[in-house]
Amino acid sequence: MPIHGLTPILLCFLVVWSIQMPVSSHPQHNRCRLIQRAALCNNAELSSVPLGLPNNIEELQLNHNHIQTLPDDSLHYPSLGTLSLAGNNLEKLESNTFQDSQLLQSLNLAENSLHIGYQETSHALMKLPGLRALDLSENKLEDNMASVLLQNLTSLEYLNLSKNLLLRLDESSFRDLIQLKELDLQRNMMFEIDGAFHSTPKLLRLNLAYNYLPCLTDFHMTQLVVLNASHNSIEWFISRQDLQDAFHLETLDLTDNRLLFFPFLPSRSHLRNLYLSHNSIRFYEHLADDAIFPNLTTSVQFYNLNSNVSNVTAQLWDDGLHGDISALEILDLRVNQVAYFPQGFIRKMPALSRLRMCTNCLETLNLTSEQLSGSLYELDVSNNRLKQIVADEGTLTVLGNLTYLNLSLNDLEWLPSRLFTSLPSLRSVDLSYSNIGICPTEAAEASRGNISACVVWKNMVSLRQLYLKGCRLARIPPSAFTGMFLTDLELSDNPGLIAEQSIRSLSRTLQHLGIGNTEIQEFDFSPFQRLKSLNISRNSLTHLPSSLLSLDIQLLDLRDNKLSTIPSSQANALAPKLRTVFLAGNPYNCCQLQWYWMFETTKTINMLGKSDISCQDVTKTTLRVEFLQSPLCGDESGESIFWYLLLFVPICLSFVGISIVFLLTFRPKLLQKSIKKKYLKPTSY
Numbered sequence: 206m207p208i209h210g211l212t213p214i215l216l217c218f219l220v221v222w223s224i225q226m227p228v229s230s231h232p233q234h235n236r237c238r239l240i241q242r243a244a245l246c247n248n249a250e251l252s253s254v255p256l257g258l259p260n261n262i263e264e265l266q267l268n269h270n271h272i273q274t275l276p277d278d279s280l281h282y283p284s285l286g287t288l289s290l291a292g293n294n295l296e297k298l299e300s301n302t303f304q305d306s307q308l309l310q311s312l313n314l315a316e317n318s319l320h321i322g323y324q325e326t327s328h329a330l331m332k333l334p335g336l337r338a339l340d341l342s343e344n345k346l347e348d349n350m351a352s353v354l355l356q357n358l359t360s361l362e363y364l365n366l367s368k369n370l371l372l373r374l375d376e377s378s379f380r381d382l383i384q385l386k387e388l389d390l391q392r393n394m395m396f397e398i399d400g401a402f403h404s405t406p407k408l409l410r411l412n413l414a415y416n417y418l419p420c421l422t423d424f425h426m427t428q429l430v431v432l433n434a435s436h437n438s439i440e441w442f443i444s445r446q447d448l449q450d451a452f453h454l455e456t457l458d459l460t461d462n463r464l465l466f467f468p469f470l471p472s473r474s475h476l477r478n479l480y481l482s483h484n485s486i487r488f489y490e491h492l493a494d495d496a497i498f499p500n501l502t503t504s505v506q507f508y509n510l511n512s513n514v515s516n517v518t519a520q521l522w523d524d525g526l527h528g529d530i531s532a533l534e535i536l537d538l539r540v541n542q543v544a545y546f547p548q549g550f551i552r553k554m555p556a557l558s559r560l561r562m563c564t565n566c567l568e569t570l571n572l573t574s575e576q577l578s579g580s581l582y583e584l585d586v587s588n589n590r591l592k593q594i595v596a597d598e599g600t601l602t603v604l605g606n607l608t609y610l611n612l613s614l615n616d617l618e619w620l621p622s623r624l625f626t627s628l629p630s631l632r633s634v635d636l637s638y639s640n641i642g643i644c645p646t647e648a649a650e651a652s653r654g655n656i657s658a659c660v661v662w663k664n665m666v667s668l669r670q671l672y673l674k675g676c677r678l679a680r681i682p683p684s685a686f687t688g689m690f691l692t693d694l695e696l697s698d699n700p701g702l703i704a705e706q707s708i709r710s711l712s713r714t715l716q717h718l719g720i721g722n723t724e725i726q727e728f729d730f731s732p733f734q735r736l737k738s739l740n741i742s743r744n745s746l747t748h749l750p751s752s753l754l755s756l757d758i759q760l761l762d763l764r765d766n767k768l769s770t771i772p773s774s775q776a777n778a779l780a781p782k783l784r785t786v787f788l789a790g791n792p793y794n795c796c797q798l799q800w801y802w803m804f805e806t807t808k809t810i811n812m813l814g815k816s817d818i819s820c821q822d823v824t825k826t827t828l829r830v831e832f833l834q835s836p837l838c839g840d841e842s843g844e845s846i847f848w849y850l851l852l853f854v855p856i857c858l859s860f861v862g863i864s865i866v867f868l869l870t871f872r873p874k875l876l877q878k879s880i881k882k883k884y885l886k887p888t889s890y
Contacts, residue, residue, distance in 0.1 A: 242284075246270070254279045268292050268313075274322075275329075277301035289313035291340070297322025298329040311338040315365070319354070320345040327353045338363040342389070348373055357381050365389040367412070374401035383407070391415050391433070402426060413437065414458075424471075427452050435460035435480070442468035444528065451475065459484070460537075470528025477532055482539035482561070490547040530554050539563040539585075551575040559583040563611070572596040572604070583609040587635065591615035593656075594624065601627035613637035613672065619656040631667055636660070637674035637695070645682040664688035674698050674719065681707035690714045697721035697740060705729065720744075721762065731755055742766065742787065754778040764814075765790035770797035780807045789817035793830070796823070801830055 236249035243264035246255060251270040258265070261284050269292040277299045280288075285306045295317035303309060312333070319326055319341065330336070339361055341354065346369040355364070355378075362384050371393040378401045379385065385405045391414040398418065402408060410431040418437040424444040426432075430453055434442075439462040444452070452474040459468060464484040470476060530536075533554045544566040551557070557578040567589040573596055577584075581604060591612070601623060608630050617639040625631060644659040662671065662685055671691055675698035683706055686694075691711050695718075696704055702723040708715070712732040720728070722743040730736065730752040738760040739753070746766040753761075754775060761783060768791040771779075780803055793801075798820060804810050812818070818830045 258282070260284070263287065265289070275299065275302045278305070280306045282306060283308065285309055287311040290317070292316040294318055298326045300325060300328040301332070302329045303332050307333070308335060309333050310335050312336060313340040314344065315340045315342040317344050320347070320350055323350045323354055327356055330354060331357045333358075335360055337361060340365040341369070342366065343368040345370055347371065348378070352378055355379065355382060359383055362386045366393070368392045371395050373397045374399070376400040376403055380404045386410065388412070426454075427471075429454055431456045433458040435462070437462050439463060440465060444469055444471045446472050448473075456480075467527055470530065472529055474529045475532050476528075476530060477556075478535045479530070479533055480535075480537045481541065482537050484541050486538065486541040487543060488545060488547050488550075527553065531556070533557055535559045535561075537561045538565065541565050543567065545569075546575060551577055554578060556580055558606075561585045562589065564588045567591055570594045573600045576600075577604060579603045579606060581607050583607075585609070585611040586615070587611040588614040591617055593617070593619055594621060596621045596624060597655075598623065598627065604628055606630055609633045611635040612639065613674075615639055617641055619658055620660065622655055622657045625660060625662070625665065625668075629667060631665070633670035633672075633693075634668065635672040636676060637672050638698075639676060641676065642678065643673075643681055643685050662686060662689060666690060669693065671695070678702050678704075680704075683707055684710075686710050693717040695719040695740075696723060697742075698723075700724050728752070742790075749775055751775075757782050759783060760785045762787040763791065764788065767792060769794045771800035773799050773803070776800035776803045780804060780810065783807075783810050785811045785813060787813050789814045789819075791818075793818070793820035795820040795828060795830075795833070798830065798833070 236251065237244045237246040237255055237258065239245075239259070239262075242259075242262050243266070244255075244258050244262050245266045247266050247268040247270075249267075249270055251267065251272060253272060254265075254267065254275070260282060262282050263284050264287040265280075265282065265285060266289045268289050272290065272293040273296050275290070275295065275298040279302060283305055286308055288306070288309060288311070291313050292315070295314065297319065312330075323346065330339075336358060337360060339358070341351070342365045346354070346366065348371055351366060351369070351371060355361075359381055361382050364382065364385060364387070367389045368391075371390065372395060374390075374395065374397070376399070379388075382405055385408050387410040388405070388408060389412045391412045393416055395413070395416040395418060398413075398421075402411075406428060408426065408429060411426075411429060412433045414433050415436045418434065418439055420439055420441040420443075421434060422441060422443045424442065425448060427448065427450045432454060433456075435458045439459060442459060442464065446469075448471070450473075452471040454471070454474055454476055456478040457468070457470075457476060458478075458480040460480045461483040464481065464486050467486055467488065468479075468481070527550065530553050534556050536554065536557060536559070539561050540563070542565065543562065545568075552575075555578050558580050559582060560577070561583070563585050564587075567586060568591065570586055570591055570593075572594065577600075584607060592615075594612075594617070601621070605628070607628050610625075610628070610631060610633070613635045614637065617636075618641070620641060625634060640658075642659040644657070644661045662668070664687065666688065668689060669691060670693040672693075672695040674695050678696070678699040679701055681696075681702070681704045685707050687710050689711065692714055694708065694711065694715060696702060697719040698721070700722060702720070702725075704720070704723070705728055708718075709732060712734070714735065715733055716735055717738040718733070718736060719740040721740045725741065725744050726746070728741075728750055730739070730750060734756065736756050736758060739756075739758055740762040742762045742764040744766055746763075746768060748768070749763075749771060758779070759782060761779070764787045770793060776799070783804075786804065801818070804812055815831055816829070819827050820830050820833075821827055
C-alpha cells in the first residue's frame with residue numbers, strides 16, 4: 206500500500222487519540238463518584254488529589270487514602286466549600302494549598318499526622334477567610350501546636366480537637382476564635398484550664414469529657430448552653446455567685462466524676478438537664494446544726510498556685526447551695542450516696558419531669574413531704590434501701606402525670622394501699638425483687654388501713670408494662686389481671702409459680718412474657734397469638750412446648766434448660782419467624798444438631814451467645830458447637846456408626862476365639878503344623 210494511502214487512517218487515529226488523552230492521562234478520576242456537585246473519592250488508594258474533576262464541584266471527599274502532603278496548587282476548584290481528608294496520614298498542608306479555594310467553609314483533617322508539619326499547615330489555614338468548621342481530631346497535637354494552628358481563624362464557628370495530646374489550656378489557646386460556637390475537647394489529657402475561654406464570647410457548646418480535670422471552679426461562662434464535663438476527676442463544681450447576668454446553661458453533664466457535693470449552680474440560670482450519675486454525692490444538711498456540731502467549718506476557700514488565694518468561696522450547708530434549679534426537668538443522681546433529700550430540695554424543682562435515683566442509700570421516700578412536681582413523668586428509686594413509701598391521697602392525686610415508676614431492688618414490705626390505682630397515667634411499674642404480693646381480692650388491700658403488703662392490679666386500664674420478677678410469688682389469683690391490657694409481663698425468678706390460668710385474660714394484648722426460673726413443665730401458649738417475645742429459660746425443660754409453633758414468636762430465650770435437641774419439624778416452624786434466640790446452657794446431643802445448622806443458615810436469625818452453645822458426643826465429651834463443621838454422626842434419628850462398630854467388633858472377636866478353640870480341640874496337629882511351617886523354618890547355619 207502506498208504511504209500516502211495510510212495518511213487518512215493515521216489522521217483518524219490521531220484525532221481519536223487526542224480526544225481520549227484527557228481521560229487516560231487522569232486515571233485517578235475514575236476512582237471518584239460524581240453526585241451532582243460532589244466528588245466522592247473515599248477509600249480509593251489515592252496518593253494525591255485527583256485531577257480532571259469538574260471545576261464547579263462544591264464538595265470533595267478524600268477520606269482514607271494515602272495522601273501525605275497537600276502541595277501548593279493541588280486544589281483547582283474555586284467553588285469548593287467542603288473538603289474532607291480524614292484518615293490519610295497527612296503530615297502537612299503547604300502554604301498556598303488553598304489559594305484557589307477561597308470559598309472553603311468546612312475542612313475535615315481528622316485522623317492524620319499534622320503534628321509533624323503543623324507550622325506550615327498553619328500558614329495554609331490562615332488563607333481561608335471564610336472557614337467555619339474545622340476538624341483536627343486525632344492528630345497527636347500538643348498544646349503549643351494547637352495554638353499555632355488556630356492563629357487568625359477569626360471566622361471559625363465549629364472546632365474539633367478531640368483525641369489529641371492537649372494537657373493544659375490558657376488564654377493564648379483560643380485567643381483569635383471570637384466567632385466560635387461549638388468546641389469539642391474530649392479524650393485529651395487535660396488537667397488544667399486557666400482563662401482559656403475569655404476570648405470566646407459566643408461559645409455555646411463545650412465538650413470536656415474524658416479528660417483529667419480535678420475541678421471546675423469560678424465557672425462564669427454565662428453564654429454557654431451545653432457543658433459536658435463527664436468522665437473526669439472533678440471533685441468540685443462551683444459557679445460564680447456574684448454575677449448579675451443570668452446563665453443560659455441548659456444542660457450540664459458531670460457524669461462519672463468524683464463529686465462529693467451537689468454542684469454549686471448559678472444563682473440565676475435556665476438549667477433544664479442535670480446529669481450527676483456515678484459520683485459520690487451526698488447531702489450534709491444535718492451537719493449545719495450548731496448544737497450537734499458547734500465547731501464545724503461552714504465555708505471552703507480555694508487556692509490557686511498562680512495567684513495565691515482565689516476569690517472562690519463555697520458556703521457549705523447553705524440553703525443557696527443548690528443554686529437556681531427552678532427550671533430543672535431532668536435530674537439524674539444514679540449511683541451516688543444520697544440517703545435523704547434536704548428539706549425543700551424537691552420543691553425547688555416545680556418543672557421536674559424525670560427523677561432518677563437508682564442505686565443510692567434512700568431508706569424512706571415521703572412523697573407527701575417532698576411535694577414532687579405534678580409534671581413528674583418518670584420516677585426511678587430502684588436499688589436503694591427503701592423500707593416504706595409514705596403518701597396520702599392528695600399527694601397521689603397531684604402525680605397524675607407519672608407514667609414510669611421503678612421501685613425494684615428495695616426492702617419494701619408495705620405500700621400505700623392506693624399507690625398505683627390513684628395514678629391514672631401509669632404505664633410501667635417495676636416491683637421486682639421486693640416482698641410485695643398480689644392481693645387475692647380488693648378487700649385484702651385495706652388489711653392494715655392505709656398500707657398493704659399486697660397490691661391489687663385489677664382494672665388498671667392504663668398499665669402496659671408490669672415487672673414482678675423475684676417477688677416470691679407462689680400463686681397468682683385467677684382474676685388478678687382482669688380488665689387490664691398489659692403488653693409486657695415479667696414473672697421470672699418466682700420458683701413454683703402457678704400463673705397459667707391467671708394470665709389468660711391478657712391473651713389479646715400480651716406481647717412479651719417472662720416466666721424463666723418458675724419450674725414450669727407444661728404451658729399452653731396457643732391463646733397468646735400476639736406474643737412476640739418469650740423467656741422460658743432455667744426451667745429444666747426437656748422439650749419445647751408444641752403450642753409455641755403456632756405463634757409468630759420473634760425472640761425466644763431457651764437458656765439453661767435440659768434440651769437435648771429441637772426436632773426438625775419444630776425448627777422448620779420456628780426458623781422463618783425467629784429473629785433472636787438464646788440457646789446456651791443445654792446438654793445438646795452432638796448427633797442431633799440438625800436444628801442448629803438450620804438456624805445457622807437462616808440469615809434472619811441472630812443466635813446470641815453462640816460461642817457458649819455446647820453439645821455432648823457419644824463418649825459424653827463436651828464440644829463447642831460452633832467449631833463443628835458438620836454433624837458428627839448419622840442422620841436425624843441419632844443412630845451413629847459408632848454403635849455399629851461397637852456391635853461388630855465383639856462379633857469378630859468372638860468368631861476368632863471360637864475358631865481357635867475349635868482348632869485346639871479337633872485339629873491340634875493342623876495348628877502345630879501351621880505354626881511350625883511359619884515360624885520354625887530351618888536356618889542356613
